[in-house]
Amino acid sequence: MNIYVLMKRTFDTEEKITISGGKINEDxxxxxxxxxxxxxxxxxxxxxxxxxxEVTVVSVGTEEAEKQLRTALAMxxxxxxxxxxxxxxxxxxxFTTAKILSEFLKDKDADLIIAGNVAIxxxxxxxxxRVAEILGISYVTTITKLDINGSSATVVRDVEGDSxxxxxxxxxxxxxxxxxxxxRYPSLPGIMKAKKKPLDELELDDLDLDEDDVEAKTKTIExxxxxxxxxxxxxxxxxxxxxxxxxxxxxxxxxVV
Amino acid sequence: xxxxVLVLGExxxxxxxxxxxxxxxxxxxxxxxxEVVGVLIGxxxxxxxxxxxxxxxxxxxxVEDEKLKQYTPDGFSQALMAVIDSxxxxxxxxxxxxxxxxxxxxxxxxxxxxxxxxxxxxEEAGGNLVFTRPIYSGKAFEKKIVTDGLLFATIRPNxxxxxxxxxxxxxxxxxxxxxxxxxxxxxxEVVRKASEGVDLSEAKVIIAGGxxxxxxxxxxxxxxxxxxxxxxxxxxRGACDADYCDYSLQIGQTGKVVTPDLYIACGISGAIQHxxxxxxxxxxxxxxxxxxxxxxxxxxxxxxxxxxxxxxLLTEEFKKLKVNA
Ligand SMILES: Cc1cc2nc3c(=O)[nH]c(=O)nc-3n(C[C@H](O)[C@H](O)[C@H](O)COP(=O)(O)OP(=O)(O)OC[C@H]3O[C@@H](n4cnc5c(N)ncnc54)[C@H](O)[C@@H]3O)c2cc1C
Ligand SMILES: Cc1cc2nc3c(=O)[nH]c(=O)nc-3n(C[C@H](O)[C@H](O)[C@H](O)COP(=O)(O)OP(=O)(O)OC[C@H]3O[C@@H](n4cnc5c(N)ncnc54)[C@H](O)[C@@H]3O)c2cc1C
Numbered sequence: 261m262n263i264y265v266l267m268k269r270t271f272d273t274e275e276k277i278t279i280s281g282g283k284i285n286e287d288x289x290x291x292x293x294x295x296x297x298x299x300x301x302x303x304x305x306x307x308x309x310x311x312x313x314e315v316t317v318v319s320v321g322t323e324e325a326e327k328q329l330r331t332a333l334a335m336x337x338x339x340x341x342x343x344x345x346x347x348x349x350x351x352x353x354x355f356t357t358a359k360i361l362s363e364f365l366k367d368k369d370a371d372l373i374i375a376g377n378v379a380i381x382x383x384x385x386x387x388x389x390r391v392a393e394i395l396g397i398s399y400v401t402t403i404t405k406l407d408i409n410g411s412s413a414t415v416v417r418d419v420e421g422d423s424x425x426x427x428x429x430x431x432x433x434x435x436x437x438x439x440x441x442x443x444r445y446p447s448l449p450g451i452m453k454a455k456k457k458p459l460d461e462l463e464l465d466d467l468d469l470d471e472d473d474v475e476a477k478t479k480t481i482e483x484x485x486x487x488x489x490x491x492x493x494x495x496x497x498x499x500x501x502x503x504x505x506x507x508x509x510x511x512x513x514x515x516v517v
Numbered sequence: 518x519x520x521x522v523l524v525l526g527e528x529x530x531x532x533x534x535x536x537x538x539x540x541x542x543x544x545x546x547x548x549x550x551x552e553v554v555g556v557l558i559g560x561x562x563x564x565x566x567x568x569x570x571x572x573x574x575x576x577x578x579x580v581e582d583e584k585l586k587q588y589t590p591d592g593f594s595q596a597l598m599a600v601i602d603s604x605x606x607x608x609x610x611x612x613x614x615x616x617x618x619x620x621x622x623x624x625x626x627x628x629x630x631x632x633x634x635x636x637x638x639x640e641e642a643g644g645n646l647v648f649t650r651p652i653y654s655g656k657a658f659e660k661k662i663v664t665d666g667l668l669f670a671t672i673r674p675n676x677x678x679x680x681x682x683x684x685x686x687x688x689x690x691x692x693x694x695x696x697x698x699x700x701x702x703x704x705x706e707v708v709r710k711a712s713e714g715v716d717l718s719e720a721k722v723i724i725a726g727g728x729x730x731x732x733x734x735x736x737x738x739x740x741x742x743x744x745x746x747x748x749x750x751x752x753x754r755g756a757c758d759a760d761y762c763d764y765s766l767q768i769g770q771t772g773k774v775v776t777p778d779l780y781i782a783c784g785i786s787g788a789i790q791h792x793x794x795x796x797x798x799x800x801x802x803x804x805x806x807x808x809x810x811x812x813x814x815x816x817x818x819x820x821x822x823x824x825x826x827x828x829x830l831l832t833e834e835f836k837k838l839k840v841n842a
Contacts, residue, residue: 384634393626398701421765477631
């Protein structure tokens, strides 16, 4: 089986976030594999181990994503590809990313493509379905279970808490939801082996793409922090009195009940 | 610039979800005096068309086919593309629901258009339609515009107020024919877990429990409080993972994103993935025995204490309030 994983290097949103010069401040910030893409990598490895084949992890970004790609290799992926856009494009959106990924994937004969259901920074959840549509293959989003049987697949999809059992066939793109699996940590031998695994770097030119072909359709005009919430009122005194006060505040001050 | 806006209505259990009316309101803003056209897709949806019109749609287009009984990306995109071909809209608005999240990127890829997802407000400013959306798990916000092509957005439920319902409004309801074929994903079974009653993503009051609730029975006092306030019960991942409740109650990045008027978090520590699903709530109350818990940082009101003492007292107090009202 020829398996591809779409991986985004993201800002660790558990860390403190600040804005400087109208942008999210990246100095000294922690970057990680998007958590939903960790599930995708784990699933790809398990499918490969059960069915044979190869797992290639691909990321669109800058040189800095090499670190996360190496981690994916250390988890057990076979190959990594970085599509480095640093010298070519400044502004991009989901149209841009999906177009680049699809251009890369179109002649790869992938049987299975696994993405995350959403990136914790950009948060749109667009890239997976967009890529599937451009490639002309079917997709199932927010999956919590995947069973492959020859060229058919049974997938469980999380739909706002309900589960749909879906039958479909390969080639297929799925997006990973939490609960799909427990991603492994890279082992020490895994980390050693990863150093020798191929990590290719491509640029737009190598994909026969021009900047114009991938020009963003949308633009961010402002980034801001939500107005700082005034420190909440932590009530004091006897518990009964606190509860009475809370109800009064919710009724008369906040007016929500 | 007056625009023709298509708004996709969403049907659940035979009625329109609230987010459909919110999407009509967003469509009205986007139309700038143009036309708002509701779109309904399903096997029997024509009776719901008047609902969209009462909430502000000028007319409604329907695509009906038995193969559209359940949502599939292939079926719904074929139906919607038929409507787009016949209407040539300037803008599209869907809800940012399981359906909208799944379908919108496919349509955007077909149209080679931009798409602004999970929008919490929109307004006309400086000659542009400006969309606001949360980023970085809700820790920051961005304002976006469309620079090329069709305007396309999905809106987060419970953030944009619907227009006043006006039952005297009427409008044209027409059918569009679409050939629905070659569905590549087949739904074999739907396991319904989402509790009956109030839809979490649309609830005005949510009482949420975390690992601090300690057991399935521990949710009982929360349910009582919810019923007194006509609210819904939600949960953190911690509570779901511990089997205290079903995953359908999960709120957060992986679960439901909610924006109620009142959110009462009981025994929830306030991890970022949880906050991503509820930090936009209008008023947040935290009940936690740990004064250092992160949830107090986003709470408007907090009580440091044992939830098993606090929640029943709150229920009693709200009951008194109701009797006096
Ligand atoms: C050249 C370029 C310039 C950009 N410039 C800007 C900018 O100026 N401002 C700005 O805000 N954003 C910029 N972006 C980022 C872009 O807007 C989105 O972050 C990106 O397209 C992914 O969207 P998302 O974060 O909503 O991911 P989602 O659609 O939520 O991601 C879902 C899944 O898609 C896959 N995926 C997403 N992104 C990638 C990726 N890069 N590589 C591989 N797989 C991926 C992952 O599996 C992920 O889990 C730029 C991107 C590119 C490529
Ligand atoms: C990719 C990813 C996605 C995730 N998505 C989500 C998501 O969508 N939603 C989500 O919620 N989490 C999500 N998580 C998990 C999240 O990181 C936290 O682990 C989870 O929210 C913790 O749940 P909790 O607050 O109930 O438990 P804990 O963190 O264990 O907190 C329990 C709290 O209860 C308090 N407590 C204990 N007993 C009492 C008592 N008697 N009275 C009052 N207070 C008491 C404690 O002081 C403590 O603060 C995600 C994690 C990852 C990695």
